[in-house]
Amino acid sequence: MQLAFLLIATSSHIAATLAFLLSPRQPPSHDVCHQTDRQPSGATALQLGETDVSSVANSIRVSTIDANDDIIALADLRYREWMAGDPNAPKLSSFRLATAEIYEERRQEGSTVFLARISNGGGNDVAVGAAELSPIEMRGALTGDEDTLRPLYVTDVVAASSHRRLGIGSKLMDAVEKEARETGSRVLFLHVKHDNVGARRFYERRGYVDTMGEDFIGGRISIRLQSSRSNDDTHDVMTIDANILAENAGTVGQLLMMKELSPPLIDDAPIQSTNSALVGGGFGKRVATTRKKRKERKR
Numbered sequence: 001m002q003l004a005f006l007l008i009a010t011s012s013h014i015a016a017t018l019a020f021l022l023s024p025r026q027p028p029s030h031d032v033c034h035q036t037d038r039q040p041s042g043a044t045a046l047q048l049g050e051t052d053v054s055s056v057a058n059s060i061r062v063s064t065i066d067a068n069d070d071i072i073a074l075a076d077l078r079y080r081e082w083m084a085g086d087p088n089a090p091k092l093s094s095f096r097l098a099t100a101e102i103y104e105e106r107r108q109e110g111s112t113v114f115l116a117r118i119s120n121g122g123g124n125d126v127a128v129g130a131a132e133l134s135p136i137e138m139r140g141a142l143t144g145d146e147d148t149l150r151p152l153y154v155t156d157v158v159a160a161s162s163h164r165r166l167g168i169g170s171k172l173m174d175a176v177e178k179e180a181r182e183t184g185s186r187v188l189f190l191h192v193k194h195d196n197v198g199a200r201r202f203y204e205r206r207g208y209v210d211t212m213g214e215d216f217i218g219g220r221i222s223i224r225l226q227s228s229r230s231n232d233d234t235h236d237v238m239t240i241d242a243n244i245l246a247e248n249a250g251t252v253g254q255l256l257m258m259k260e261l262s263p264p265l266i267d268d269a270p271i272q273s274t275n276s277a278l279v280g281g282g283f284g285k286r287v288a289t290t291r292k293k294r295k296e297r298k299r
Contacts, residue, residue, distance in 0.1 A: 188258065
């Protein structure tokens with residue numbers, strides 16, 4: 001799997017970073033500002049056999065950012081993947097500063113950034129992937145019970161082009177979706193370019209669906225989610241303004257995909273769908289399947 005396609009919805013972060021670099025604000029006095037303009041940290045492309053690939057893939061660990069060193073690693077990863085070869089790219093130290101400021105602003109508004117690391121064999125870990133889970137882009141785009149449904153947006157997914165076919169994207173999304181469930185989110189959204197077939201297939205395999213398959217009128221999408229209430233065959237309904245969401249995310253013109261996360265039913269066992277389009281507990285579980293499982297338990 002080519003991991004380059006996992007770069008989605010990055011235009012908003014790049015625009016925000018460049019806007020920050022052009023703003024007149026003074027640099028804050030934290031450790032990130034004092035880094036030199038050395039080359040971004042990271043490993044060169046790996047040349048691995050099948051056994052090595054399996055070993056290296058198993059060593060990938062994903063965690064949330066919680067230290068200045070993590071922010072530097074995030075900035076270096078994004079710099080390598082987003083600005084390599086760009087003659088107009090800002091200095092690395094400036095990019096690190098902007099990344100740190102934007103990260104802190106978004107963290108205070110509820111976003112969480114995940115960093116995937118892998119050992120470089122010298123006792124140090126190298127950042128090879130990142131993704132962000134955020135409520136910010138959803139603001140103003142939702143009509144419905146936001147407190148109950150808690151929709152979240154996945155953005156800035158990036159995997160190092162030097163570390164391909166290792167499952168970095170899958171491990172990042174596993175962590176993102178786990179965090180979303182634990183915070184009570186019922187549905188995730190993300191954008192993908194229409195011609196990015198690889199990315200679309202990747203997310204479809206994880207249970208994400210094209211929102212154009214839902215009721216779509218004038219940019220508004222009406223979505224029915226399986227009820228979070230136990231022993232209830234009704235649905236929770238929400239309406240998303242896709243235009244506002246795309247403007248918030250800086251992804252106007254891209255394909256909006258979504259995934260329903262399994263509701264936390266107390267007395268119902270998880271339902272395993274046999275529909276290949278719904279594998280992974282994805283969006284659109286049929287009420288009929290729920291009824292069938294309940295009848296089986298009553299026998």
